[in-house]
Structure formats: structure tokens, C-alpha cells
Amino acid sequence: MESNPVLLESKSSPINLLNEMQQLRLLGHLCDVTVSVEYQGVRAEFPAHKAVLAATSKFFKEVFLNEKPVDGPRSNVFLNEVQVADFASFLEFVYTARVEVEEDRVQRMLEIAEKLKCLDLSETCFQLKKQMLESVLLELQNFSESQNSEEDSATRPST
Numbered sequence: 326m327e328s329n330p331v332l333l334e335s336k337s338s339p340i341n342l343l344n345e346m347q348q349l350r351l352l353g354h355l356c357d358v359t360v361s362v363e364y365q366g367v368r369a370e371f372p373a374h375k376a377v378l379a380a381t382s383k384f385f386k387e388v389f390l391n392e393k394p395v396d397g398p399r400s401n402v403f404l405n406e407v408q409v410a411d412f413a414s415f416l417e418f419v420y421t422a423r424v425e426v427e428e429d430r431v432q433r434m435l436e437i438a439e440k441l442k443c444l445d446l447s448e449t450c451f452q453l454k455k456q457m458l459e460s461v462l463l464e465l466q467n468f469s470e471s472q473n474s475e476e477d478s479a480t481r482p483s484t
Contacts, residue, residue: 358400375400
């Protein structure tokens with residue numbers, strides 16, 4: 326008697342995996358790369374995991390696949406002209422699939438996503454910018470309609 330195959334699939338595993346990797350990163354455990362960023366004299370170092378960075382960023386994937394083994398398993402990557410807050414937000418996004426930033430930083434996050442070739446973050450920023458633009462256009466349309474109705478009522482003679 327033959328048994329039919331069944332699919333065992335976890336809906337929580339991807340989120341659990343991301344959460345655990347984020348905790349390991351925050352505690353500095355099993356990190357095998359340090360990313361140094363600098364912008365206008367402000368510099369910071371971020372320990373991370375090559376596998377996570379390579380899986381989420383084509384830029385990092387290219388760097389890690391082309392690096393020569395040097396003394397020890399830990400490597401360093403230097404990013405110039407990247408703001409510390411933006412890279413911290415980038416890391417939070419790739420480790421958690423979410424990040425909260427101020428509206429005026431969305432464009433910078435899109436730029437860092439493009440620089441680091443992070444398709445998920447690029448798409449997320451693009452969608453948010455689209456929603457923000459649609460919201461502004463809707464507000465302008467409502468304002469315009471309210472102005473038109475005020476003008477209409479002002480030009481009508483009162484009886």
C-alpha cells in the first residue's frame with residue numbers, strides 16, 4: 326500500500342528565523358563580518374552575518390563571493406558616503422523585514438537599497454512613496470474641490 330506525500334510547511338518558521346538571526350546579530354553572536362560606514366566624518370561599525378547580507382543584497386553577495394580568504398574567518402567591509410542611521414535601518418529591515426523611518430528618510434532608504442542592490446527594500450520604499458504620493462494627490466483634489474464649492478457658493482446670489 327502506497328502512501329500519498331503530504332506537505333509539511335511552517336508559516337511561522339521564516340519569521341522565527343529572522344527574529345533569531347536579529348537576536349544573534351544584536352548580541353554579536355556568530356557574526357562573521359563587520360560593516361563600517363562613514364558619512365561626513367561620522368563613522369560606525371556593525372557586526373553582521375555574511376549569509377544574511379548576501380541573501381538580501383546583491384552588492385554584499387558580490388563582495389563576499391569575490392573576497393579572498395585573509396587571516397581569520399571574520400572580514401570587514403567599508404561603505405563610504407552611507408549615513409549611520411540609514412545603514413542601521415537597512416540592517417534592521419534585512420533582519421526583520423520591517424523598519425520604521427521618518428517620511429523624509431524614505432528617499433534615502435530607497436537610495437541605499439539601490440546602492441546595496443536590495444530588491445526587497447527598493448520595492449518596499451517604492452510602494453510607500455507611491456502611497457505617499459497618492460495621499461498627497463487625494464488631499465490636493467479634496468482641497469481643490471472644497472475651494473471650488475466655496476467659490477460656487479460665493480458667486481451665487483442669495484435669495
